[in-house]
Amino acid sequence: MVLTPDAQALETKHLGFTISPHEECGVEEAVRIVEAQGGEVVVLTLGPEEAAEQIRDCMAIGADRGIHLVSSEELDAQATASAIVDAVREEEPFDLLIFGNESADAGNYQVGIRVAYALGLPVVTGLKALSVDGGRARCEQEVPGGRDVYDVPLPAVVTVKEGINLPRYPSVPAKLRAKSKPLASKVVGRAAPRLEKLRLAVPEGARKQAQILGEGPAAAPRVVEVMRELGVA
Amino acid sequence: MTLVFMEAPDDELSRQALTLAESLGAEVRAVSVDGPYAPSAWAAAIVDAAGDADIVGPGSDRGNEVLAHVAAQLDLPFAANVTEVRGDELTRIRWGGTLLEEARLHSPRKLLTAAPFAFAPSDGGREVATLSPSFGDAVRVVDHVSPETGGKVSLADAKVVVSGGRGVGSAEGFAILEELAQLLDAAVGCSRVVTSAGWRPHTDQVGQTGTKVSPDLYIACGISGATQHIAGCKGAKKLLAINADREATIFAHADYAVIGDLHEIVPAITAELRKAKG
Numbered sequence: 072m073v074l075t076p077d078a079q080a081l082e083t084k085h086l087g088f089t090i091s092p093h094e095e096c097g098v099e100e101a102v103r104i105v106e107a108q109g110g111e112v113v114v115l116t117l118g119p120e121e122a123a124e125q126i127r128d129c130m131a132i133g134a135d136r137g138i139h140l141v142s143s144e145e146l147d148a149q150a151t152a153s154a155i156v157d158a159v160r161e162e163e164p165f166d167l168l169i170f171g172n173e174s175a176d177a178g179n180y181q182v183g184i185r186v187a188y189a190l191g192l193p194v195v196t197g198l199k200a201l202s203v204d205g206g207r208a209r210c211e212q213e214v215p216g217g218r219d220v221y222d223v224p225l226p227a228v229v230t231v232k233e234g235i236n237l238p239r240y241p242s243v244p245a246k247l248r249a250k251s252k253p254l255a256s257k258v259v260g261r262a263a264p265r266l267e268k269l270r271l272a273v274p275e276g277a278r279k280q281a282q283i284l285g286e287g288p289a290a291a292p293r294v295v296e297v298m299r300e301l302g303v304a
Numbered sequence: 305m306t307l308v309f310m311e312a313p314d315d316e317l318s319r320q321a322l323t324l325a326e327s328l329g330a331e332v333r334a335v336s337v338d339g340p341y342a343p344s345a346w347a348a349a350i351v352d353a354a355g356d357a358d359i360v361g362p363g364s365d366r367g368n369e370v371l372a373h374v375a376a377q378l379d380l381p382f383a384a385n386v387t388e389v390r391g392d393e394l395t396r397i398r399w400g401g402t403l404l405e406e407a408r409l410h411s412p413r414k415l416l417t418a419a420p421f422a423f424a425p426s427d428g429g430r431e432v433a434t435l436s437p438s439f440g441d442a443v444r445v446v447d448h449v450s451p452e453t454g455g456k457v458s459l460a461d462a463k464v465v466v467s468g469g470r471g472v473g474s475a476e477g478f479a480i481l482e483e484l485a486q487l488l489d490a491a492v493g494c495s496r497v498v499t500s501a502g503w504r505p506h507t508d509q510v511g512q513t514g515t516k517v518s519p520d521l522y523i524a525c526g527i528s529g530a531t532q533h534i535a536g537c538k539g540a541k542k543l544l545a546i547n548a549d550r551e552a553t554i555f556a557h558a559d560y561a562v563i564g565d566l567h568e569i570v571p572a573i574t575a576e577l578r579k580a581k582g
Contacts, residue, residue: 185372217449266410282560
């Protein structure tokens with residue numbers, strides 16, 4: 072991983088952007104619910120201008136329209152939640168707000184929960200299964216040794232994890248249709264961060280010097296010897 | 305005072321959180337919560353018990369969830385997965401631990417979780433008070449379902465994990481990994497490429513968005529070593545990488561390396577183990 076010279080972000084000159092895995096599954100889940108039961112899927116993101124591309128990707132999966140909260144700088148979790156709350160209030164009434172359990176990059180584990188509190192809605196996180204029926208959501212949350220089950224009234228906030236479904240690959244016609252779906256964008260002002268990112272760093276000592284046990288199948292006896300030393304064979 | 309939320313008195317990640325709390329220098333009080341899991345009610349009980357103390361929890365799913373509820377109830381910032389605290393500044397992990405963030409907390413109180421395996425667990429023996437929350441109509445767990453494991457050891461609990469990546473080549477290719485795993489009483493894991501291709505179910509995925517494992521030995525077969533995957537297996541005590549590509553990133557994270565075709569090497573290890581066991 073290479074950082075920008077000011078250590079504020081990853082150097083992305085040579086990289087592409089993509090949607091976080093949990094969130095891609097969240098969009099897929101919303102599309103499946105609406106395909107089965109009717110309704111509308113609106114996808115919302117907060118991010119730089121470039122993030123519009125990911126909204127189009129979500130539209131290709133099946134989202135009907137998009138809301139882009141444009142911010143050139145990364146906001147902290149509280150400011151992110153507050154910007155989302157402002158935007159979502161304009162969309163009431165809705166049945167379900169689906170978030171990724173945590174973002175791949177910042178990993179703050181809290182935006183969905185903060186939004187739920189601000190809107191006074193029930194929230195269940197870490198879902199690996201979701202079914203919506205009769206104005207209620209049955210939610211299965213992944214825990215060690217199985218899944219905890221919750222049953223909450225709608226409207227509700229849920230956060231999902233990868234594995235809740237296997238997202239579809241959009242077809243070429245779906246990608247073309249996505250280009251003409253409505254996308255509203257709104258610039259978000261910068262609030263003073265309460266968890267203020269100062270700089271990023273690559274962990275030291277991450278690189279190990281592996282002991283080479285051999286090449287090809289001839290290494291097998293040495294591998295078994297190591298397994299014995301470790302007490303696993 | 306610093307209040308520590310413990311999932312259980314002997315819980316490994318909670319004892320690591322105790323160590324983080326002790327590093328803050330104030331008196332430490334440990335609590336766990338009684339009754340069905342209801343994150344908002346548990347958080348309210350912790351907020352009550354804490355007074356104006358800092359609150360620390362484990363960097364587990366449940367620890368991060370409860371602390372996020374605490375933060376939302378108090379409308380204070382919350383730093384998840386912290387590795388070090390220096391006054392108002394702290395270091396926390398990003399990208400599942402492959403990147404660090406240095407940050408300044410603008411808050412009268414610290415709300416933190418301890419990044420898993422960033423701290424040695426604190427010695428036992430500390431008294432853990434049990435809180436009894438007031439549940440009211442709080443969202444709570446109403447049922448539990450357990451997956452059918454067929455008697456096999458789970459990924460999260462396995463002492464050895466035999467894991468395969470793109471190099472395995474197909475769903476059928478995992479047969480040789482299954483065979484080795486059976487001999488070692490190991491669980492079989494895989495990388496994200498494998499689940500996206502539909503070769504294995506997502507429940508087998510080790511990674512930032514899959515299961516995070518901490519076995520004594522992790523055997524990575526044909527796995528290149530993307531950050532997404534490393535985030536899930538860096539808790540392993542030892543990592544053995546088998547890969548045909550000498551330049552594969554996985555070797556930079558490995559303790560032991562075997563270079564070559566896993567389709568030849570894995571069966572050779574299985575045969576050698578069988579021979580040794582007679």
